[in-house]
Amino acid sequence: MLEKIDLGVTIDKETYRSEKDRLAIRLGELQRTLHEMGIPVLIIFEGWDAAGKGTLINELLMPMDPRSFRVHNFTKKESEDELFRPFLWRYWTKIPENGQIGIFNRSYYSDLIYRKSINDRDLRNMMKQANEFEQVLSEDGMIILKFFIHISKKEQKKRFSKLLGNDTTAWRVTTRDKKENKHYDKLYQKANRGLEQTDSGCAPWTIVEGEQKDYAIIKVFSVLEARLEKAIEAAKAAPKIEHAPLIHVGDRPFRSKILDGIVLDQVVSEEDYKNEIKEAQKKIRLLQYELYRERIPLIAGFEGWDAGGKGGCIKRLTRNLDPRGYTVYPTASPSDIEKKHHYLWRFWRDIPKNGHLGIWDRTWYGRVMVEPIEGFCTQAEYDRSYREINEFEKQLTDAGAIVIKFWLQIDQDEQLRRFKEREQNPEKEWKITDEDWRNREKWEIYKIAVDEMLLKTSTANAPWVIIEAQNKYYARIKVLNETIAAIEKRLNL
Amino acid sequence: MLEKIDLGVTIDKETYRSEKDRLAIRLGELQRTLHEMGIPVLIIFEGWDAAGKGTLINELLMPMDPRSFRVHNFTKKESEDELFRPFLWRYWTKIPENGQIGIFNRSYYSDLIYRKSINDRDLRNMMKQANEFEQVLSEDGMIILKFFIHISKKEQKKRFSKLLGNDTTAWRVTTRDKKENKHYDKLYQKANRGLEQTDSGCAPWTIVEGEQKDYAIIKVFSVLEARLEKAIEAAKAAPKIEHAPLIHVGDRPFRSKILDGIVLDQVVSEEDYKNEIKEAQKKIRLLQYELYRERIPLIAGFEGWDAGGKGGCIKRLTRNLDPRGYTVYPTASPSDIEKKHHYLWRFWRDIPKNGHLGIWDRTWYGRVMVEPIEGFCTQAEYDRSYREINEFEKQLTDAGAIVIKFWLQIDQDEQLRRFKEREQNPEKEWKITDEDWRNREKWEIYKIAVDEMLLKTSTANAPWVIIEAQNKYYARIKVLNETIAAIEKRLNL
Numbered sequence: 001m002l003e004k005i006d007l008g009v010t011i012d013k014e015t016y017r018s019e020k021d022r023l024a025i026r027l028g029e030l031q032r033t034l035h036e037m038g039i040p041v042l043i044i045f046e047g048w049d050a051a052g053k054g055t056l057i058n059e060l061l062m063p064m065d066p067r068s069f070r071v072h073n074f075t076k077k078e079s080e081d082e083l084f085r086p087f088l089w090r091y092w093t094k095i096p097e098n099g100q101i102g103i104f105n106r107s108y109y110s111d112l113i114y115r116k117s118i119n120d121r122d123l124r125n126m127m128k129q130a131n132e133f134e135q136v137l138s139e140d141g142m143i144i145l146k147f148f149i150h151i152s153k154k155e156q157k158k159r160f161s162k163l164l165g166n167d168t169t170a171w172r173v174t175t176r177d178k179k180e181n182k183h184y185d186k187l188y189q190k191a192n193r194g195l196e197q198t199d200s201g202c203a204p205w206t207i208v209e210g211e212q213k214d215y216a217i218i219k220v221f222s223v224l225e226a227r228l229e230k231a232i233e234a235a236k237a238a239p240k241i242e243h244a245p246l247i248h249v250g251d252r253p254f255r256s257k258i259l260d261g262i263v264l265d266q267v268v269s270e271e272d273y274k275n276e277i278k279e280a281q282k283k284i285r286l287l288q289y290e291l292y293r294e295r296i297p298l299i300a301g302f303e304g305w306d307a308g309g310k311g312g313c314i315k316r317l318t319r320n321l322d323p324r325g326y327t328v329y330p331t332a333s334p335s336d337i338e339k340k341h342h343y344l345w346r347f348w349r350d351i352p353k354n355g356h357l358g359i360w361d362r363t364w365y366g367r368v369m370v371e372p373i374e375g376f377c378t379q380a381e382y383d384r385s386y387r388e389i390n391e392f393e394k395q396l397t398d399a400g401a402i403v404i405k406f407w408l409q410i411d412q413d414e415q416l417r418r419f420k421e422r423e424q425n426p427e428k429e430w431k432i433t434d435e436d437w438r439n440r441e442k443w444e445i446y447k448i449a450v451d452e453m454l455l456k457t458s459t460a461n462a463p464w465v466i467i468e469a470q471n472k473y474y475a476r477i478k479v480l481n482e483t484i485a486a487i488e489k490r491l492n493l
Numbered sequence: 494m495l496e497k498i499d500l501g502v503t504i505d506k507e508t509y510r511s512e513k514d515r516l517a518i519r520l521g522e523l524q525r526t527l528h529e530m531g532i533p534v535l536i537i538f539e540g541w542d543a544a545g546k547g548t549l550i551n552e553l554l555m556p557m558d559p560r561s562f563r564v565h566n567f568t569k570k571e572s573e574d575e576l577f578r579p580f581l582w583r584y585w586t587k588i589p590e591n592g593q594i595g596i597f598n599r600s601y602y603s604d605l606i607y608r609k610s611i612n613d614r615d616l617r618n619m620m621k622q623a624n625e626f627e628q629v630l631s632e633d634g635m636i637i638l639k640f641f642i643h644i645s646k647k648e649q650k651k652r653f654s655k656l657l658g659n660d661t662t663a664w665r666v667t668t669r670d671k672k673e674n675k676h677y678d679k680l681y682q683k684a685n686r687g688l689e690q691t692d693s694g695c696a697p698w699t700i701v702e703g704e705q706k707d708y709a710i711i712k713v714f715s716v717l718e719a720r721l722e723k724a725i726e727a728a729k730a731a732p733k734i735e736h737a738p739l740i741h742v743g744d745r746p747f748r749s750k751i752l753d754g755i756v757l758d759q760v761v762s763e764e765d766y767k768n769e770i771k772e773a774q775k776k777i778r779l780l781q782y783e784l785y786r787e788r789i790p791l792i793a794g795f796e797g798w799d800a801g802g803k804g805g806c807i808k809r810l811t812r813n814l815d816p817r818g819y820t821v822y823p824t825a826s827p828s829d830i831e832k833k834h835h836y837l838w839r840f841w842r843d844i845p846k847n848g849h850l851g852i853w854d855r856t857w858y859g860r861v862m863v864e865p866i867e868g869f870c871t872q873a874e875y876d877r878s879y880r881e882i883n884e885f886e887k888q889l890t891d892a893g894a895i896v897i898k899f900w901l902q903i904d905q906d907e908q909l910r911r912f913k914e915r916e917q918n919p920e921k922e923w924k925i926t927d928e929d930w931r932n933r934e935k936w937e938i939y940k941i942a943v944d945e946m947l948l949k950t951s952t953a954n955a956p957w958v959i960i961e962a963q964n965k966y967y968a969r970i971k972v973l974n975e976t977i978a979a980i981e982k983r984l985n986l
């Protein structure tokens with residue numbers, strides 16, 4: 001892409017002034033409209049060092065309402081917190097909320113260009129993941145613009161020299177910068193290939209000729225104007241979708257019936273339970289240290305029928321663990337801030353550091369169970385969720401994580417028995433709510449959703465493990481043993 | 494305190510079992526009551542390495558509803574993100590929200606004991622700040638409990654030896670641990686002094702004899718039971734306070750009238766403005782790099798009458814800055830999560846890293862302006878806010894920050910003129926709301942609140958700077974020049 005760029009383009013002072021004033025006013029208006037409509041915008045600035053990204057960002061902020069934007073700066077070198085997580089983590093956690101403009105000063109694109117000691121396969125995988133990231137957010141309604149600010153090797157050298165010539169700015173030019181200029185041609189090839197491979201319909205690149213500042217500003221502003229206007233028009237023209245339940249009894253003939261095939265007749269004596277659980281808890285504590293030493297993160301998700309025993313299993317799983325190395329995340333209704341983001345955002349935020357365990361009591365799978373059943377998402381959102389979730393988990397396992405998902409299965413009679421027991425036990429009464437009873441009435445609908453979910457999201461890298469949970473002892477032991485097995489497999493023990 | 498502890502205490506197996514079962518059920522109940530009442534609890538675990546903090550924490554989590562607690566582990570060594578901020582930052586950002594239990598595995602107390610190369614004066618100051626932290630949160634309704642798990646030098650050595658004797662656990666005993674055991678007696682003196690100096694009515698220490706695990710568990714559980722019961726009783730008995738406006742016209746005779754004394758007749762020509770602002774923007778860009786090199790953070794807060802020109806001043810201040818080094822935080826109404834925390838929490842969260850600039854468009858001073866005027870806080874909350882805010886800013890400046898606060902002053906006629914101008918200008922119409930008109934009617938009441946605020950919170954370390962803002966040019970230049978002066982003073986230029 002870069003080879004077709006004429007870096008000699010300029011704009012005269014008069015055009016610059018009049019256009020800039022007009023565009024500044026217009027961008028302010030568009031921003032307010034986007035804010036009112038709740039549309040998020042992500043603007044990525046990339047380009048050579050000293051290309052003027054900072055200046056462009058500041059110019060862009062001038063007409064904006066400061067309540068509506070946030071600039072995030074990404075360094076070429078990741079912090080320890082970032083380094084110990086999947087490479088998309090630092091970007092996912094900083095996406096703009098609905099109605100906000102997020103500006104990324106550098107991004108995963110720089111990761112792709114500047115990373116050293118990375119083989120081609122890993123690099124291609126990172127690009128794939130970056131593209132997935134953009135697609136997921138764009139399908140969710142985010143407008144994504146990417147600007148690459150381009151200057152020549154000669155111009156870059158000139159700018160560095162100018163900085164070096166002044167005592168107060170000389171220190172800003174690092175050894176790394178000088179090296180970058182020296183290896184400009186090599187980086188140019190990488191940058192060019194990277195641009196080609198990450199240019200997409202939902203998140204296209206704009207190459208900005210950066211040698212004349214005025215030209216660069218007007219180009220960025222104009223591209224933004226055109227794109228934002230188009231997006232607003234499209235959003236206004238989009239038919240309003242009434243949310244309604246998406247799954248109904250009898251919906252899917254010939255569907256696979258995974259849940260129906262689960263046998264629930266396990267029996268475990270109290271004595272066996274006590275011995276086995278103790279043994280397993282000892283073992284998993286040691287394995288936790290191994291994971292820590294090897295810097296392998298483990299992500300365990302618990303789903304299952306209400307009163308299926310998720311909480312009890314999690315308590316037995318964690319009882320003997322070192323609390324410095326694990327966190328349990330109960331998934332409640334999203335907060336107002338969480339609602340203003342893609343549904344995966346809050347799970348990305350809590351992804352554990354390498355070597356740590358993250359355990360979720362209910363998970364991102366709410367997206368394909370309660371949401372379509374209650375009509376909290378659209379058909380299109382529901383339909384693409386399986387792919388989004390599989391990509392999400394693949395990104396985690398590609399980054400080295402063990403991902404394991406438990407479905408706790410009981411039958412309807414057992415659930416009723418547990419509900420009643422809870423109601424009659426003053427210590428457990430708080431655990432049962434009207435919502436539990438309402439969900440129970442939708443048993444058949446949930447079955448459809450769960451069967452589909454188990455089918456579509458049980459992957460080689462992140463399998464679903466069915467836990468026969470009619471017998472609590474059996475369930476708890478199986479959860480521990482399956483977790484142990486997954487860890488041992490990973491550690492090649 | 495430690496010298497009075499008998500480490501030989503034990504409890505028999507039978508008492509342990511029956512008491513533990515009773516206490517576990519009781520703590521579960523108390524937790525749910527606290528959750529319903531919206532009372533936050535902070536439990537701090539400190540003590541020797543290998544004293545069994547992890548086990549105690551896990552035992553404590555067993556009876557709890559996982560939706561209501563969160564464990565935070567603090568390492569002895571801070572991460573870069575933490576190291577580059579005031580030492581209380583990592584604790585403030587992790588306080589439990591209302592109705593939640595936050596468990597700190599180690600805390601600022603470890604900072605006090607284990608920090609090396611720190612002089613006595615700094616140490617005393619850190620203790621003072623830790624006490625302030627506890628007082629602020631406790632006055633806000635948080636229940637704070639601190640447990641120090643105590644074992645003898647001999648016992649610690651025995652436990653390390655046991656770990657070292659097993660291949661799978663040997664690596665857990667670090668050189669540092671061995672050193673700790675060797676220097677136990679010296680650390681004992683430090684720990685003891687630290688305990689004495691941080692024991693307070695609102696956040697008392699409980700020394701837990703840690704040599705017999707059973708005893709330690711029952712002691713921690715029992716102390717928790719007693720303290721939580723008492724707190725719930727006290728909260729139930731507390732009279733319900735109706736929130737109502739706390740400031741009225743004519744309230745305070747003989748009050749100082751700072752605003753009335755401000756002269757607003759400044760005139761600046763457009764030409765002078767353009768030259769001076771350009772000069773100042775160039776200068777501040779260079780100073781920004783100096784701050785970065787010296788790792789000095791700058792915190793600038795903007796307050797002032799509606800339409801006083803805060804946004805315009807901030808834009809001119811930041812226009813030429815490197816966007817990698819500053820962030821503007823507009824302060825809107827708190828989100829639902831923010832509302833569940835102390836009002837200073839969200840400002841602590843955004844405290845810039847050393848070397849960076851944090852600029853607030855409206856600030857924590859809302860607590861002593863809009864909140865008492867609209868009746869969003871109680872009289873007691875309002876009364877202690879001045880002290881809380883002064884302590885907050887002192888903690889920032891003690892940590893090396895430059896803190897500067899601008900009050901943008903215009904008169905009532907000028908405000909009216911600007912409101913009308915905004916209403917008539919389609920590009921500015923969005924800036925004016927019904928609330929602005931309502932606030933305008935309360936001008937006299939705001940004057941009382943602002944005069945009091947300027948008087949009580951203008952400190953040597955964090956002064957208020959009055960900006961005569963009737964003339965926008967004058968105001969912008971003054972903001973820049975005052976910021977420059979504050980930086981130069983700090984850099985000894």
